[in-house]
Amino acid sequence: MDKRPETLAAQALHRIDPETGAVIAPIHPSTTFARGPDSALIGQHQYRRPQGPGSQHAEDIVSALEGAAASRLFASGLGAASAVFETVAPGAHVVAQSRMYHGTRQLLQRLAERGRIRLTLFDPEAPETLKEAVEPGVTELVWIETPANPVWSVLDIADCASVAHEAGALLAVDGTCAPPCTTRALDLGADLVMHSATKYLNGHSDVLAGVVSTREEDARWQRLSENASLNGATPGAFESWLLIRGLRTxxxxxxxxxxxxxxxxxxxxxxxxxxxxxxxxxxxxxxxxxxxxxxxxxxxxxxxxxxxxxxxxxxxxxxxxxxxxxxxxxxxxxxxxxxxxxxxxxxxxxxxxxxxxxxxxxxxxxxxxxxxxxxxxx
CATH class of the missing domain: 3.90.1150.10 (Aspartate Aminotransferase, domain 1)
Known part of the structure; x- marks a missing residue:
């Protein structure tokens, strides 16, 4: 039967441990996973830096809640945001709002100062300025946060998606302050949605984590996933387990x-x-x-x-x-x-x-x- 998101979250996708029958996901601290006599992997995982059983479980829960094609877990929210920015071409034009979480704003400004991106900021209190900020055929990424921390400006995700897509750009949404129990940004036209899972998704002030979810598993998503593994910005087994615990409530x-x-x-x-x-x-x-x-x-x-x-x-x-x-x-x-x-x-x-x-x-x-x-x- 189809289950509502509340049920999927509370039961962590109803995954019962096949060996013990435990209703709570086990912690898998192993960093490496064995192969059989034919050299084929016994399970799905080879090494925990690209992905481990706990992180995959957490990713699957987030994907189910977001209605996403796939999700990727990171060691922090800024790690997740950085992974998105790393997918744009060198010198690419990025548009973002002037008022948002200060860590992301500082990261974007630092990338711009180093010539990694060309950055244009628009006023979220005057959303019509987004149209003025994008450059059709040039802008590669539009980044928004709604509601925007800490003044709580609200942007219309569907409208922003329309502006971004008409310009040939991707829309990424920082949904940290509006988790999927209240807003599903991908359903409203976003291409990517990022959360600092440290905040609402975990909800107990004891985990640093971030997550990015995608509407399509396209070439950009493959780059993001590969970069996550190569940069090593992945959470530990216990952090992944704590996030699963938090998502249940x-x-x-x-x-x-x-x-x-x-x-x-x-x-x-x-x-x-x-x-x-x-x-x-x-x-x-x-x-x-x-x-x-x-x-x-x-x-x-x-x-x-x-x-x-x-x-x-x-x-x-x-x-x-x-x-x-x-x-x-x-x-x-x-x-x-x-x-x-x-x-x-x-x-x-x-x-x-x-x-x-x-x-x-x-x-x-x-x-x-x-x-x-x-x-x-x-």
């Missing part, structure tokens, strides 16, 4: 995180100490209508607030919450808070009064009460 975690974020966004909208609440789930958000179409399983647990008291207030708020933990990352079961701009550095385009919140699965009343109490102390 993705849908229920995301539902609770989305509910908590919505409650906080509504509670803080109009608060005298807060000048802006940035959350795609709010009707007041500029990208709400697009998000409502694309994010069919919830708007996620990520939001930002800008404080009327400026940078000093933002710094104090992040340091004085008692339930929210002041730490860097997103998508875990514990709620985190961060005064974002100082973390990104002096070239950050993030407003200095912005505080980023990553909502976990704690009690809604505790999270809302914690923020209200901390805001009252400003």
């Amino acid at each position: 993705l849908f229920v975690r995301f539902e609770r995180q989305s509910a908590n974020a919505m409650a906080i966004a509504r509670a803080l909208e109009g608060h005298p100490a807060v000048s802006h609440v940035l959350y795609p789930g709010l009707e007041s958000h500029a990208g709400h209508a697009i998000a409502a179409r694309q994010m069919t399983g919830g708007f996620g647990g990520l939001l930002s607030i800008r404080l009327s008291g400026g940078a000093a207030a933002a710094k104090k708020l992040a340091a004085t919450t008692q339930v929210f933990i002041q730490a860097t990352s997103i998508g875990g079961v514990e709620s985190l808070i961060e005064h974002r701009q100082p973390i990104e550095g002096p070239d950050s385009p993030t407003p200095d009064d912005l505080v980023r919140l990553s909502c976990g699965i704690e009690a809604e009343a505790d999270l809302v009460g914690d923020l209200r109490a901390a805001l009252a102390r400003l």
Whole structure:
């Protein structure tokens, strides 16, 4: 029978260990795999750097959730992004948005400074500028992130795909903040979708991993897979196993995180100490209508607030919450808070009064009460 994505995730594709009957996937720490008397491999794998049983299982789960032809696991989200950028020709024209995860932006700028790519940035708050940024017949790759960390701009994936494809370019989507339980970018026209699996896909703040999924196993995908093996940016056996464990609870975690974020966004909208609440789930958000179409399983647990008291207030708020933990990352079961701009550095385009919140699965009343109490102390 056909199974819904929630079931596929919860049962890790219903793969029962054939030797023991275990319902939980075993860990395969071996780096090498034996051959029989005829020199043929006994199983599917030869050596774990290209791929091992655990990483393949995790890849298969992600592919099933994304509706992808194939997926490839990496040792981190930036490792996955780098693998995509490495597939473009030397000096190729790449278009990306000006506001996105700062690590990816820094990576792209570094590649441009070294002449590896030619980079044009467009404003995600004015998506019509994407058409101005692409060069028909020249642009090779368009890279977008939606919602965009940490200001949560929302781009219409289908529209961006249309613009990219009309120009002869590929569309790659960073879906880290909108995992496949809420958005399937490939269904909306993307060619590739990348996730920092460290975040929502794993969801327990104990794994570094990244993954890229493809709509077609074409020549570019073959280059990406070969580069992954040759560069050695592959996760270990235990990390792969932990990711499988995390994927099993993705849908229920995301539902609770989305509910908590919505409650906080509504509670803080109009608060005298807060000048802006940035959350795609709010009707007041500029990208709400697009998000409502694309994010069919919830708007996620990520939001930002800008404080009327400026940078000093933002710094104090992040340091004085008692339930929210002041730490860097997103998508875990514990709620985190961060005064974002100082973390990104002096070239950050993030407003200095912005505080980023990553909502976990704690009690809604505790999270809302914690923020209200901390805001009252400003």
